Amino acid sequence: MAVTDTNGERRRRAPFPRWIKGTVLTLGSIAVTMLGLLFITFIIGRVMPIDPVLAIVGERASQSTYDAVYEQLGLDKPLIVQFLYYLWDVVRGDFGMSLLNARPVSEDIARVFPATMELATLGVFIGIVLGVPLGVIAAVNRGSWIDQIARVVALVGYSMPIFWLGLMGLLVFYGILGWVGGPGRLDIFYQDIVPSRTGMILVDSAIAGDWSVFWNGFSHIVLPASLLGYYSLAYISRMTRSFMLEQLSAEYVTTARVKGMSERAVIWGHAFKNIRVQLITVIALSYANLLEGSVLTEIIFSWPGIGSYITTALLSADMNAVLGGTVVVGLIFICLNILSDLLYRIFDPRSK
Amino acid sequence: MNSLTKLMTSAALGLAVALTAAPVAVAETPPNMLVIANRIDDITTLDPAESFEFAGSDVSRNVYQKLVNFDPANLDAGYQPEIAESWDVSGDGSTITFTIRDGLTFHSGNPVTAADVEYSLRRAVILNKTPSFILTQFGFTADNVGETIVADGNTVTIKTDKPYATSFVLNCLTATIGGIVDMKTVMENEVDGDMGNTWLKTNSAGSGAYKLVSWKPNESVTLQSNPDFYLGAPAMERVIVRHVQESASQRLLLERGDIDMARNLNPEDIAGARDADGVVITDELRGRLMYVSLNQKHPELSKPEVRQAIKYLIDYEGMQNSFLNGQYVIHQNFLPRTFLGAVDENPFSLNVEKAKELLASAGAEGMELEVGVREAQERIEIAQTLQNTFAQAGITLNITVGTAKQILARYRSRELDVYLGAWGPDYPDPHTNAGTFAFNPDNSDAANATGLLAWRNSWDTGGLTEKVAAAVVENDRDVRSKMYADIQAQFRDTAPFAVMFQKIEQTAQRDNVQNVNLGGATTAVSYWPITK
Numbered sequence: 001m002a003v004t005d006t007n008g009e010r011r012r013r014a015p016f017p018r019w020i021k022g023t024v025l026t027l028g029s030i031a032v033t034m035l036g037l038l039f040i041t042f043i044i045g046r047v048m049p050i051d052p053v054l055a056i057v058g059e060r061a062s063q064s065t066y067d068a069v070y071e072q073l074g075l076d077k078p079l080i081v082q083f084l085y086y087l088w089d090v091v092r093g094d095f096g097m098s099l100l101n102a103r104p105v106s107e108d109i110a111r112v113f114p115a116t117m118e119l120a121t122l123g124v125f126i127g128i129v130l131g132v133p134l135g136v137i138a139a140v141n142r143g144s145w146i147d148q149i150a151r152v153v154a155l156v157g158y159s160m161p162i163f164w165l166g167l168m169g170l171l172v173f174y175g176i177l178g179w180v181g182g183p184g185r186l187d188i189f190y191q192d193i194v195p196s197r198t199g200m201i202l203v204d205s206a207i208a209g210d211w212s213v214f215w216n217g218f219s220h221i222v223l224p225a226s227l228l229g230y231y232s233l234a235y236i237s238r239m240t241r242s243f244m245l246e247q248l249s250a251e252y253v254t255t256a257r258v259k260g261m262s263e264r265a266v267i268w269g270h271a272f273k274n275i276r277v278q279l280i281t282v283i284a285l286s287y288a289n290l291l292e293g294s295v296l297t298e299i300i301f302s303w304p305g306i307g308s309y310i311t312t313a314l315l316s317a318d319m320n321a322v323l324g325g326t327v328v329v330g331l332i333f334i335c336l337n338i339l340s341d342l343l344y345r346i347f348d349p350r351s352k
Numbered sequence: 353m354n355s356l357t358k359l360m361t362s363a364a365l366g367l368a369v370a371l372t373a374a375p376v377a378v379a380e381t382p383p384n385m386l387v388i389a390n391r392i393d394d395i396t397t398l399d400p401a402e403s404f405e406f407a408g409s410d411v412s413r414n415v416y417q418k419l420v421n422f423d424p425a426n427l428d429a430g431y432q433p434e435i436a437e438s439w440d441v442s443g444d445g446s447t448i449t450f451t452i453r454d455g456l457t458f459h460s461g462n463p464v465t466a467a468d469v470e471y472s473l474r475r476a477v478i479l480n481k482t483p484s485f486i487l488t489q490f491g492f493t494a495d496n497v498g499e500t501i502v503a504d505g506n507t508v509t510i511k512t513d514k515p516y517a518t519s520f521v522l523n524c525l526t527a528t529i530g531g532i533v534d535m536k537t538v539m540e541n542e543v544d545g546d547m548g549n550t551w552l553k554t555n556s557a558g559s560g561a562y563k564l565v566s567w568k569p570n571e572s573v574t575l576q577s578n579p580d581f582y583l584g585a586p587a588m589e590r591v592i593v594r595h596v597q598e599s600a601s602q603r604l605l606l607e608r609g610d611i612d613m614a615r616n617l618n619p620e621d622i623a624g625a626r627d628a629d630g631v632v633i634t635d636e637l638r639g640r641l642m643y644v645s646l647n648q649k650h651p652e653l654s655k656p657e658v659r660q661a662i663k664y665l666i667d668y669e670g671m672q673n674s675f676l677n678g679q680y681v682i683h684q685n686f687l688p689r690t691f692l693g694a695v696d697e698n699p700f701s702l703n704v705e706k707a708k709e710l711l712a713s714a715g716a717e718g719m720e721l722e723v724g725v726r727e728a729q730e731r732i733e734i735a736q737t738l739q740n741t742f743a744q745a746g747i748t749l750n751i752t753v754g755t756a757k758q759i760l761a762r763y764r765s766r767e768l769d770v771y772l773g774a775w776g777p778d779y780p781d782p783h784t785n786a787g788t789f790a791f792n793p794d795n796s797d798a799a800n801a802t803g804l805l806a807w808r809n810s811w812d813t814g815g816l817t818e819k820v821a822a823a824v825v826e827n828d829r830d831v832r833s834k835m836y837a838d839i840q841a842q843f844r845d846t847a848p849f850a851v852m853f854q855k856i857e858q859t860a861q862r863d864n865v866q867n868v869n870l871g872g873a874t875t876a877v878s879y880w881p882i883t884k
Contacts, residue, residue: 050755057482062803065482101396101569102553108569167600175604182610183601188387188592192566302596304571312393312570 030334037330038090041323042083050317052099073099086323095324099317105324108309113328114199115185116298116305120290122202122225127232127286132279134233135240139248140267150237157234162227166300169223181220183302190216224301228294232286239282243275277348284336291332380609383884386588386865389596389605390615393570399552400472400531402481404778409528409876410593411573416531416558419450419469419508420522422780424869424878427690431522435464435532435559436508439522445515445827448522450508457580458534459556459563470503471535473510475547477501483529486779490521517826519692523781526875533557561586561880570595575879586880606631606860612884613861613868619678625860632863635678639688639873640776640855641785642680642734644723646848648810650769653721656846657714663700663850664707665741672853675733680853685840686789688854688873692829693782693836699844704744711745720748723770724759734852735772764802766810775805780874782836783824790816790843811848 053069074082089096095105138150173180181187185201194201194208201217247253248271256266291306298308306325313321381387392407400412421434433439436450456464474497477487491513492500500511512521524530534557538548541555548557556564561583562575575591594611596602602614603621607628617625625631646653646662653659668682687694711717721742725735732753739749749770752759763771777784792806792813793799801807806817816839823835843849857870867881 051761054756054760063800066802102550103569111568112570167598170601170604175608178608182605182608183596183598184594187610188381188385188594191572299597300601302594302598302601304568304595308597309570316393 026338030338033334034327034330035087038087038323038327039083041326042086043079045319045322046079046082050314050319052317052319054317056099090323090327095327096320098313098321099319105321108321109306109324109328111199112304112306112309115303116291116307118200118202119221119225119228119297119303119305120287122221123228123290124232124283124287126226126229127236128283130229131233131236132240135237135242136244136267136272138237138241139244142245147241150241154234154238157230162231162294163296163300165230166224166227166297169227170300173223180223181216183300185217185220185303186213187216187220220301224297224303228290228297232290235286236279236282240275240279243278244271247271247274277344280340280343280347284340288333288336291336292329380862381612384587384589386591386613386879386882386884387611388591388593388613388615389602389611390593391597392573392593392595393597395567395569395573397553398556398564398567399481399549400528400533400558401476401479402483402549402553403528404481404483406876407573407593411564411567411575412528412531413560413871413876414562414575414591414879415556415560415564416528416533417456417464417560418530418532419525420530421526422871422875424871424881427869427872427874430519430692431526435469441518441827445518445825446513447509447511448518450510452506452508453582454506456559456582458537458559459578460534460537462534462536464532464534464559466503466506466508468535469508469532470501471538472532473497473501473508473530475533475538476529479547479549481549483527483778486524486527486529490516490524515825515827517824517829517832519827519829519832520781520783520824523692524779527779528876531558534559561878562591565590577880581880583880587883588879591879603860606862609862612865613859615857615859617858617860619675622678622858622860630863631860634859634861634868636857636859636870637681637689637873638776638855638857638870639691640774641683641686641688641851642731642774642853642855643772643849643851644738645771645773645805645809645850647766647769647771648812648848649766650721652714652716652719653769653848655714655716657710658716658719659846659848661707661710661714661716661745662742664703664710665738665745665747666700666850666852667702667737667741668698668852669701671734671737676730676853678858679730679856681856682852683854684844684851686785686843686849686851687782687836687840688777688785690873691777691780691782691785693823693833693840695837695840697841697844700850702741704741707745711747718746718748720750721769722750722752723772724752724754724762724768725772726756726759727753731772731774738772763808766797766808771809777873782832783820786820786823786836786839789849790839790847791820793817805849809848814842814846816842816847 052073053066053075057065057069070076074085086096093106095109097103098105098108134150134153138147141147170182174182190213194205194210194213197204197207202214202221205211205213205217253266253271256270295307295311297303298305306328310322310325313325390407394405395408395411396405397403398408398411400416403409403412417435419434419436420431423429423432433453435453435456437453439448439450441448450469452464452466452469458464473487476484477492477497478494480494502509533552537557538552541548541551543550554567561578561581563578565574565576567573572595573593577586577589579585596605599616599618599621602611603617603625605611606614606625609630614625622633626633644662644666646659648654672680672682682698683689684698684700685695689696723735723738725731732751735751739751742749762768763773775785775788788803788805790806790813792801792804792811794801795807795810795812799807806813819835819839823832823839826832826835859868859870861868864884866883869881870877
């Protein structure tokens with residue numbers, strides 16, 4: 001309907017409030033993204049040279065057994081029909097049964113994902129706590145020995161194979177010094193003591209108030225989390241440095257200094273404040289990467305997370321598990337994207 | 353700036369303090385607990401009617417009893433009474449009547465009865481899962497088990513479709529699928545007529561030395577001892593098998609005393625662990641064989657001289673003493689050592705000159721062949737070694753590496769010139785391997801007998817099929833053993849298979865762990881005799 005505004009001009013009222021339109025658009029983009037992700041993953045899974053039938057019946061099965069299972073899995077149907085069946089199940093929250101262990105994929109993911117989430121959260125926390133200050137210091141002291149050290153730290157983080165670094169960490173801190181727990185999430189003495197509420201041992205043991213389990217869990221997680229944190233640190237610190245350099249060369253910083261503001265106020269009150277939005281993207285990406293599961297870290301540390309779950313499923317031709325895991329990873333990226341957008345709106349007045 | 357430096361230093365110190373201050377519990381495993389690191393990601397189910405993987409067999413052997421079973425203290429003695437205290441064979445050899453031992457109980461407390469045996473064997477046939485062929489090869493079907501597997505009082509009678517060697521039938525009953533389940537408990541957990549299959553995948557209902565506490569896929573299997581086990585309560589009250597994928601991680605755990613046994617150390621870590629304090633290495637022969645096969649559709653490979661020449665172009669000793677050191681031992685027969693009828697004849701060794709002569713006499717010089725290999729490091733290394741030695745005789749060997757789907761699909765459709773692969777026995781009877789390496793009743797493409805290795809290689813076996821069929825019904829154990837020895841002698845000489853190696857499993861364990869038996873080539877690990 002047409003209305004008259006304060007200066008007398010006529011304008012049309014939007015048919016829906018902005019927030020509804022925004023929500024619908026967001027949900028629509030999530031749906032399209034998920035559909036695309038599912039379709040691509042499904043097609044890749046079908047054209048890959050792995051055979052789910054062989055994985056089930058074994059190498060020595062007769063042709064008739066093979067054919068029976070082939071039909072049972074619906075592989076005789078056209079690809080698009082298979083995809084539509086799968087899509088219908090996923091929409092109803094059913095990722096199907098694992099082809100190999102015959103358990104619901106959703107149960108498996110609910111078991112392995114908290115392990116990854118716990119590790120990734122601690123890892124990215126370490127990355128932020130150390131990486132952001134390191135990047136700021138390096139930028140403020142550009143070209144100095146501190147900057148060189150920060151560069152070397154980041155370079156090592158980028159270039160050192162995580163497999164090797166993990167094994168060396170285990171050898172030194174567990175094998176030789178005995179400072180941390182070994183591979184696995186807990187020592188055998190502490191397993192199954194606290195009830196699993198979240199699947200995250202540190203959280204569950206804290207809820208149960210069992211601090212001996214908490215500390216044992218911490219001794220096991222600290223090394224792989226530090227390792228992942230180091231890799232995050234390398235990325236976060238370099239990006240922080242780059243963002244800060246850009247800000248520190250801006251005129252408003254010079255103006256602030258000319259006005260006699262303290263260096264701390266210039267760096268943290270002005271320059272750092274302006275890189276928060278960019279940092280959110282960097283941190284969200286880092287976190288999403290860790291939440292995907294670091295396969296090699298999980299293998300070395302016998303950490304039953306989603307990365308090794310998807311990899312094992314892939315090698316075993318368990319496509320339901322692969323697709324289920326991929327959907328979860330896709331959702332993580334989408335959720336973190338939405339979270340980034342929300343934080344943008346909080347920290348960046350222009351986006352309001 | 354100073355404050356930033358302080359902040360950075362504080363953060364680093366904080367992490368260091370966290371690392372050093374965390375109270376770490378590093379202790380040896382308790383004397384009544386056995387902790388093992390193993391790769392258990394192959395477990396797909398723990399239902400004995402369905403389980404067909406190595407790690408699953410380890411669990412089943414300790415959780416379920418069978419009518420007859422192997423004594424870990426004397427595997428060479430063959431099957432021994434277990435749930436059946438005795439058995440009688442009918443005059444025509446097609447009916448075996450088992451008398452059930454008194455006083456056995458399931459973990460639930462229910463008594464083990466003939467009805468449980470009848471139910472378990474019928475169930476395995478009716479469910480018709482992958483390993484069901486081990487029983488159905490005797491003519492049992494879902495339709496006839498009502499008449500062929502029958503309990504009567506304290507006895508169970510099984511009637512096969514024709515007379516077989518009793519040793520063949522009883523050996524098959526020692527396989528995982530012969531595990532006897534608690535009918536009452538299983539039926540209480542039946543869903544939609546699945547005979548408890550869904551429930552038994554992740555639970556147990558046995559009468560063995562251990563009961564299943566939990567199986568967390570790709571994480572762990574936990575077993576609790578059965579104090580009422582008929583041979584006495586096991587010394588290890590709890591057995592925990594942890595999934596540790598990486599060899600180096602297994603070794604670290606073992607050397608730190610956090611586990612008692614590491615079952616998947618690679619040769620480098622075995623060599624390293626050998627020098628560690630308190631660690632011993634044990635070797636045990638397993639049933640897995642590594643072989644090369646030649647497609648008889650290939651005009652040159654079908655010549656007897658060429659088949660012989662290929663067997664002289666393999667550097668058995670070179671491989672055994674280098675990259676396969678400690679992991680495989682030379683073995684050129686299709687029955688693994690320790691099997692009934694196994695022989696230790698290994699007549700072939702690398703002899704390029706002799707191979708050249710044989711190739712020349714066959715007029716088959718300068719061949720170009722394709723070998724299909726699945727992407728596993730040791731197989732690829734073997735293929736590369738073959739490529740090298742074949743080249744010395746003028747044969748160009750092109751290596752095609754692929755996934756199981758890619759390579760096996762071509763092998764099963766008789767397309768590969770040469771296949772390099774491994775084979776493990778399905779059950780502890782010589783027929784398991786004889787019936788695939790040397791048995792091929794119909795060599796036509798139309799037969800599509802993809803389960804038979806002889807068929808996959810288009811080999812009509814030159815009369816061995818009949819000899820294998822005769823051996824499987826021979827009731828005299830010694831005569832039967834001799835028959836397999838003769839079959840293997842002919843096989844070595846004429847077959848398009850060059851069996852090369854038998855697997856050795858090297859296990860590293862703490863030196864206080866005693867009486868470990870992994871099951872050799874015939875069965876799986878036994879936890880109940882283990883002490884510390």
